[in-house]
Amino acid sequence: MKNTKTPEATDSLDDFQRECVDLFMNAASSLSLPRSVGEIYGLLFSTEEPLSLDDVMARLKSSRGLTHERLRWLRIIGAVRKVSVPGRRKEHFTAETSLRRIAEGYIRDRIEPHLANGQNRLINLEGMVGAVPERESFQRGRINQVMNWHKFLTRALPAIKAIPGKF
Amino acid sequence: MKNTKTPEATDSLDDFQRECVDLFMNAASSLSLPRSVGEIYGLLFSTEEPLSLDDVMARLKSSRGLTHERLRWLRIIGAVRKVSVPGRRKEHFTAETSLRRIAEGYIRDRIEPHLANGQNRLINLEGMVGAVPERESFQRGRINQVMNWHKFLTRALPAIKAIPGKF
DNA sequence: TCTAACGTTCGATTCTTCTTGAACACATTT
DNA sequence: AAATGTGTTCAAGAAGAATCGAACGTTAGA
Incomplete structure (x- = not known):
């Protein structure tokens, strides 16, 4: 039987994360930004360890294309930083909190x-x-x-x- | 033959007005506001005399409902002021420039x-x-x-x- | 070089928001 | 009160933005 799950970290959000996602989603739409921008930022903001594109995708249950697009936008603006996680090939992302x-x-x-x-x-x-x-x-x-x-x-x-x- | 035109003031815009309308339309959409908000503000900004709802409607060739809606929004925000024009029954509007x-x-x-x-x-x-x-x-x-x-x-x-x- | 993992792009679809036009409400004049 | 001018609301259609998912490129390791 093949292991189809990510090695660590669950795919589901805890209360703190859910609340943050919701908070930033609201903030985004009141700034007339796409909700998904806030959603992704909220997830990264409320998660201690950096997440890969696939992590984000899985937890928010959204598509690869969209997740990629929004992460890129957040990175360009400077709201999200790319960090390299030792021992992992994928790019990982974390929230800029300043x-x-x-x-x-x-x-x-x-x-x-x-x-x-x-x-x-x-x-x-x-x-x-x-x-x-x-x-x-x-x-x-x-x-x-x-x-x-x-x-x-x-x-x-x-x-x-x-x-x-x-x- | 009935007179179907407004008493004074042409319905068409001069170059200065057209350019202002376009300028503020762009500004509006770069602030993620509806284009029509910028359009109406631009018209009032570039027109010396106060305009009525029907004036605005006629010059921008947009619908009554929309023009009303946008004017109200602009008024609430404080970007447009209601002024009463002596001798005219209709409400008239002018741009707040501060x-x-x-x-x-x-x-x-x-x-x-x-x-x-x-x-x-x-x-x-x-x-x-x-x-x-x-x-x-x-x-x-x-x-x-x-x-x-x-x-x-x-x-x-x-x-x-x-x-x-x-x- | 080949393969597999990962990142990126883009046409098609879904969902929101904008816009219209007509109906309604209210006030003013005759 | 009736008629007319004016302001407001709203359901339905049109336009545009967000989203999906599959195809394509690219890079890393065997």
Whole structure:
């Protein structure tokens, strides 16, 4: 008879893990992220030992493709780290618990690119001002407004790194 | 022959408006909000005079129900203000241009409720610690971590109101 | 080199969310 | 009160996003 089970660690979740999975699933959807992102993060957050892709897949009963996709996203953002487990060939993953680092990654990958793009669009907008002369001053005012936002955000975002304290 | 057009103001957008609509539509979807939210905000942002629900509907060629729904959402968040236009019966709307106020509204309505809820869940989580004795210290560490996040966020969010400057 | 284990990609399917349009409710004017 | 203008709600259809699973690549060890 062949052994079809993983060597250690059960496939089912304990209460603590179930509750964490649920907690982060909710958090994810209230940030408008896919539920499965929160689900996976919650599992890793509540599990002491690093898990492989197959471990995660088995415990959350989701597909290989999806699990892979979400783990990759979490890794890019910096919410999950790849760790090598001695004696095992598979890649293993563990949760990053520094909110600061996660926020930095999220900002870097999801917000800053849009800010940079917005810069170009602003320049573009300026070329359209004054097609109707009586609206020119209103339109210039609006562009100014957006430039202020832009300036504020490009200053405020890096400031997060400078906030003291552990979080 | 009956007059089926609105008394003043054309139904079509000028270049400046079109560009703003597009700009905010993109911004909305990169914040994972419905595109139509950005579309409506962009129109109001780029239009000097307040617009009625029917004005918005006509110019964006979208349905009554949707336009109503989105305008209400924008109003609740505080990104759009209701203004009364003398001599007109309909309600009219105009864009709030203070990023600070918009952010405050968004935080108040979409983030703080989840934080409050998270508080309860944390208490709940604490009851589950130690079902397996050897995991107890790990689990306590995690709960501590989340409590730190919570503490940080409940301090950081109100701090936004205190940031000096116009934005 | 061959084989087996593992990681990655992608078309098809399922599920959510957005959007529409028409019905309803409420207020204002005649 | 009737008629008209206006605001709100909701069931059903359309569009889009999340998910699955099988096929394909890649790497490690025999």
